[in-house]
Amino acid sequence: xxxxxxxxxxxxxxxxASLEDFYVANNIDxxxxxYLGKGDFGVAYSIGDGRVLKKTTSxxxxxxxxxLQSSHIDVFAKVYATAVVDNDKxxxxxxxxxxxxIEDKFYEVLSILEPQGLSVQYIEYLDEDEVDGGISPEMQxxxxxxxSIVSGYRRLGIEASDIRPENLGYGSKGVLKAFDIDDKAR
Numbered sequence: 001x002x003x004x005x006x007x008x009x010x011x012x013x014x015x016x017a018s019l020e021d022f023y024v025a026n027n028i029d030x031x032x033x034x035y036l037g038k039g040d041f042g043v044a045y046s047i048g049d050g051r052v053l054k055k056t057t058s059x060x061x062x063x064x065x066x067x068l069q070s071s072h073i074d075v076f077a078k079v080y081a082t083a084v085v086d087n088d089k090x091x092x093x094x095x096x097x098x099x100x101x102i103e104d105k106f107y108e109v110l111s112i113l114e115p116q117g118l119s120v121q122y123i124e125y126l127d128e129d130e131v132d133g134g135i136s137p138e139m140q141x142x143x144x145x146x147x148s149i150v151s152g153y154r155r156l157g158i159e160a161s162d163i164r165p166e167n168l169g170y171g172s173k174g175v176l177k178a179f180d181i182d183d184k185a186r
Contacts, residue, residue, distance in 0.1 A: 013066070014083040022085050026092055028053060039166070039180055046095055050172070051080060052179075054091045061182045062089040064156060068181065075145075075152035077169070077179040096169025096177055103165040105142045112139075120163050123147050145176035158183040 016022040023030055033045040033053065042056035056062055062082060069079040078094040106120075112131055113123065124147050128135055135143065146163070153161040158181075167180045 014081065016083055016085045019085050022083055022090065026081055026083075028092075041180075041182070047092070050095050052077075052093050052095045054093065054180075056089050056091060058182060059089070061180065062091065064158075064181045064183070065091040065093070067156065073152045073155060074175065075149045075177055076181055077171070077177050093179060094171065094177075096171055096179055098169040102168050102170075102176075105139065106165040106168065108139065109143060109146060112143075120146060121150060121153075121159070121161055123150055142176070149176070149178050152178070153181075156181070 014025075016025065022028075027049075028047055032048040034048065036044040036046055036052065038044075041058035041061055042054050044052050044054045047053055056065075065079045066082045068076055069082055072078055077096055079091060080094070081090075081092040083090045109123070110120065112135070113120065113126060116125075116127060116130060118125055123143065126143065149163060149168075150161065153159075153163070161178075162180065162182045163178060167178055168176060169179060171177050
């Protein structure tokens with residue numbers, strides 16, 4: 001955790017006098033923004049060019065986004081910019097492809113983990129030999145991707161990750177990634 005704090009100190013927070021200045025500096029056409037949804041700590045809009053604009057109220061999420069902006073970890077949506085406008089916190093990140101298949105696979109993984117008393121945060125301890133009927137190659141690929149995401153959270157110093165299907169999507173190269181990165185322990 002000290003590493004994250006030290007890195008954040010080195011990352012200057014971009015501040016803008018107005019939202020219009022922020023939009024101009026980041027090549028955002030306000031008329032092209034498309035509402036994606038609202039979560040626990042903010043609201044997200046598609047910018048229309050493979051990027052998402054998120055306004056967040058979570059200081060922790062904003063700080064983690066700053067960390068990811070300066071040192072990208074490939075299992076998380078790429079963070080292109082972080083900024084403060086009139087005390088509001090904004091994050092511009094990679095837009096991921098989400099679908100119901102992710103949700104279906106995620107809940108299937110939970111049903112595999114439950115008999116072994118595991119949560120998704122401890123998926124690497126799954127004893128595959130104990131899974132009735134085995135694990136299909138497709139499911140194994142999904143489990144491996146979740147293991148990588150859990151490992152990425154740990155590289156950030158986050159043990160209580162917010163891994164759930166609503167925060168997962170596929171990048172342009174078909175890699176499963178997490179977005180809305182936060183630490184549930186904070």
